[in-house]
Amino acid sequence: MPIKILMPALSPTMTEGNLVKWLKKEGESVKAGEVIAEIETDKATMEVEAVDEGTLARILITAGTEQVAVNTPIALLLEEGEDPATLDSVPAPQVKETTKEAPSKAVAATPSVTALPVKELSPQKPRAANAGDRVFASPLARRLAEHTNLDLQTISGSGPHGRIVKLDVENAAKSTTSSPTLTFGDSEYFDIPLNNIRKITAKRLTESKQQVPHFYLTIDCNLDALLALRTEINARMDTEKLSVNDFIIRSVALALIKVPEANVSWQETSLRQYQSADISVAVAIEGGLMTPIIRSAQSKNLRQLSQEMKSLAEKARSGKLAPEQFQGGTFTISNLGMYGIKHFGAIINPPQACILAIGMGEQRPIVRNGQIQIATQMSCTLSVDHRAVDGAVGSTFLAAFKEFIEDPLRLLI
Numbered sequence: 583m584p585i586k587i588l589m590p591a592l593s594p595t596m597t598e599g600n601l602v603k604w605l606k607k608e609g610e611s612v613k614a615g616e617v618i619a620e621i622e623t624d625k626a627t628m629e630v631e632a633v634d635e636g637t638l639a640r641i642l643i644t645a646g647t648e649q650v651a652v653n654t655p656i657a658l659l660l661e662e663g664e665d666p667a668t669l670d671s672v673p674a675p676q677v678k679e680t681t682k683e684a685p686s687k688a689v690a691a692t693p694s695v696t697a698l699p700v701k702e703l704s705p706q707k708p709r710a711a712n713a714g715d716r717v718f719a720s721p722l723a724r725r726l727a728e729h730t731n732l733d734l735q736t737i738s739g740s741g742p743h744g745r746i747v748k749l750d751v752e753n754a755a756k757s758t759t760s761s762p763t764l765t766f767g768d769s770e771y772f773d774i775p776l777n778n779i780r781k782i783t784a785k786r787l788t789e790s791k792q793q794v795p796h797f798y799l800t801i802d803c804n805l806d807a808l809l810a811l812r813t814e815i816n817a818r819m820d821t822e823k824l825s826v827n828d829f830i831i832r833s834v835a836l837a838l839i840k841v842p843e844a845n846v847s848w849q850e851t852s853l854r855q856y857q858s859a860d861i862s863v864a865v866a867i868e869g870g871l872m873t874p875i876i877r878s879a880q881s882k883n884l885r886q887l888s889q890e891m892k893s894l895a896e897k898a899r900s901g902k903l904a905p906e907q908f909q910g911g912t913f914t915i916s917n918l919g920m921y922g923i924k925h926f927g928a929i930i931n932p933p934q935a936c937i938l939a940i941g942m943g944e945q946r947p948i949v950r951n952g953q954i955q956i957a958t959q960m961s962c963t964l965s966v967d968h969r970a971v972d973g974a975v976g977s978t979f980l981a982a983f984k985e986f987i988e989d990p991l992r993l994l995i
Contacts, residue, residue, distance in 0.1 A: 583668060583671070583672075584639060584640075584658040584659060584660055584664070584668055584669055584671075584672055585634050585636060585658065585659040585660075585661065586657075586658060586659075586672065587618070587632070587655065587656055587657040587658070587659060588652075588653050588654065588656065589601075589643070589650045589651065589652050589653060589654045589655075589656050590621070590630055590652070591652045591653075592621060592623050592628050592630075592905060593623055593905040593909060596623050596652060597651065597652055598649045598650055598651045598652060599621045599622055599623050599649075599650055599652070599778070600621070600622040600646075600648045600649070600650070600722075600778060601619065601620075601621060601622075601643050601644070601645060601646070601647045601648075601650055601656060602620040602622050602627055602645065602646070603619065603620040603645050604618070604619050604641060604644075604645050605617055605618055605619055605620065606618045606619070606638045607638070608638055608639065608640060608641055609637065609638065609639075610637070610638050611635075611636070611637055611638075612632045612634075612635060612636060612637065612638050612659060613632065613635050614631075614632055614633060614634060614635050615631050615632065616631060616632050617629045617630065617632075618630060618631070618632050618638070618657075619656070619657075622777065622778050623778060623905075626779070626872070626898075626901045626902070626903050626908070627901035628901070628902070628903075628904075629902075632659075634659055634661075635661070636660050636661045636662065636664075637659065637660045637662075638657060638658075638659060639658050639660040639666060639669055640657060640658040640669050641656070641657050642655050642656055642657055642658065642675055643655075643675065644720055644747065645720065645741060645747050645748075646720030646722045646723055646741070646747040646748045647720050647722075648720075648722060654675050655672065655675050656675075658672055717734045717735060717746065718739065718744065718745040718746065719737075719739065719745060719746035719747070720741070720745065720746065720747050720748065722747075722748045722775065723746045723747050723750065723751045725775050726748060726751045726755075726775070727746075727751050729772055729773055729775075730751065730755045730772075732751060732754055732755060734746055736754070737750050737751060737754045738750065777869050777870065779869055779870035779871070779872070780869060780870050783870055783871060786931075786932065787929050787931075789932070790929050790930050790931070790932050791929055793932075794848075794930050794932060794967050794969070795967065795968040795969060796929070796930060796965055796966065796967070796968070797965075797966050797968050797973070797976075798927045798963055798964065798965055798966070799963065799964045799966065799973070799976045799977060799980055800925065800961060800962065800963040800964075801961075801962055801964075801980045801983075801984055802959050802960065802961050802962075803959070803960045803962060803983075803984050803987040803988060804948075804957050804958065804959060804987075804988050805826070805943045805958040805959065805960050805987070806957055806958050807988060807989065807990055808826070808829055808987055808988070808990040809826070809943070809958060811990045812824055812826065812829065812990075815884075822885070822888060822889065823888075824884055824885070824888050825888065826919075827863075827891070827915075827917055827940075828884050828887050828888040828891065829884065829987070829990060829993060830915060830917065830940060830987070831861055831863065831876065831879055831887050831891065831915060832879065832882075832883075832884055832887055832986070832993050833983050833987050833993060834859070834861060834879075834913065834915060834938060834983060835859035835861055835879035835880040835882075836859075836880055836982075836986055836992075836993070837979055837982040837983040837986060838859040838880070838912070838913060838979070839880045840982045841975065841978050841979040841982050842855055842856075842857075843855070843971070843975045843978075843979075844913075844935070844936055844971055844975055844976065844978075844979035845859060845912050845913060846912075846935050846970050846971065847912070847932075847934055847935050848933065848935060848967055848969045848970040849933070853970055856912040858877070858878045858880065859878070859879045859880045859912060859913065860875050860876070860877050860878065860879070860910060860911045860913075861875065861876045861879045861911065861912075861913055861915060862874070862875050862908075862911035862913065862914040862915070862931065862934070863875075863876065863891060863894070863895075863914070863915050863917075864914065864915065864916040864917070864928075865894070865895045865898045865899070867898055867899050867901075868899070872898040872903065872908055873908060873911065873914055873931060874894035874895065874897070874898050874903055874908050875894075875907060875908060875909075875910055875911040876890055876891065876894070883994075884993065884994070894907060911931070911934060912934060913934060913936055913937070913938070914928075914930075914931045914934055914936070914937040914938070915937070915938050915940065916928045916937060916938070916939050916940065917939075917940040918939070918940065918942075919940050919941050919942035919960065920942070921942075922942055923941055923942060924941045924942055924944070924961060925939075925941045925961045925963060926939050926941065926963065927963050927965055928963070928965050929965065930965050930966075930967055934967075935966065935967040935969075935970035935971050936964055936965065936966055936967070936971060936976070936979075937964075937965045938962055938963070938964050938965075938983075939962065939963040939964075939965065940960065940962055941960060941961040941962065941963075942960070943958050943959065943960040944958065944959065944960075945957070945958055945959075946958075946959045960987075962980070962983070964976055964979070964980055
């Protein structure tokens with residue numbers, strides 16, 4: 583019997599995913615542990631490895647298909663010497679597909695589409711559909727064709743069984759002079775399809791803002807001593823340099839250990855207090871935002887934090903984070919200082935109770951001993967879940983954070 587390759591559950595919360603790309607073609611041999619496909623989850627695009635060996639005999643779910651339920655068969659594998667005729671004994675899976683009835687109507691579900699039977703294992707050549715033929719295209723390709731005013735009947739499909747995929751539409755759009763814009767009144771516009779990251783982020787942050795009682799505390803920190811120490815340390819380092827953000831991460835971690843009442847989450851029937859500072863750090867990526875986690879940040883020195891943060895940020899931007907590298911976390915840092923932002927309030931990332939928004943460091947006049955002086959100041963705003971952390975605890979945490987920032991030698995101990 584053919585071996586079914588199933589849509590994997592790549593995270594504990596994953597119920598469906600988008601099949602982005604097949605890295606193997608029908609008829610090619612597959613070894614256990616070899617990467618065969620890329621799947622987009624609610625947080626990242628991840629590689630899927632084969633568990634068994636054999637020949638990729640039939641692709642059931644084509645590249646570009648969205649909302650494929652976990653454990654749905656996506657392909658069939660034949661072991662050496664197995665009869666290809668046995669492929670027909672496996673029913674084709676049903677997949678969701680969406681289309682628009684008219685510009686003024688909401689998106690509606692279309693009947694399920696099943697894969698065409700394969701009579702030979704070699705890939706089919708791309709071809710354009712004849713007028714009146716049923717057009718087989720991925721949901722993403724259909725939406726993209728609508729946005730770019732392209733007729734799917736005129737596009738050659740390069741996917742399995744001649745199905746039109748996203749790349750086919752993109753290539754057709756480049757070779758046509760049709761406008762990719764629509765009009766609304768006197769304005770032109772075009773719609774950008776939402777990826778899973780934006781969908782899930784929007785859903786969770788909307789729920790957070792609606793259901794979590796936020797309040798905000800802001801404190802100014804003097805960066806002069808930290809900047810001087812950073813310059814001295816970096817002068818002694820050959821290649822890798824420490825960033826201000828590395829000092830901020832360590833300061834937050836140590837402050838959470840000093841004020842554990844801020845290292846909590848609301849659980850409806852209890853208040854969960856964490857013994858370790860697992861710091862989520864917001865990283866901007868193409869098409870959304872990720873929050874990779876530095877585990878047990880309080881036990882790592884500045885160099886270790888710097889190396890780990892660089893590695894996690896690189897994986898986040900390339901979509902290579904493993905689920906355990908972005909799920910969990912007890913506290914979040916969002917730093918927009920590098921963009922010139924002086925002050926902002928961030929939305930809490932549930933079930934965490936706090937997120938610290940970091941503004942830019944800039945020279946400001948301050949009063950010291952009755953004299954006006956110039957100092958490098960950084961405004962930091964703590965967004966707090968009032969169910970879990972009250973004003974006194976939030977203020978105590980910020981005071982501890984400020985102490986570490988302004989006396990940075992303590993971060994080296």
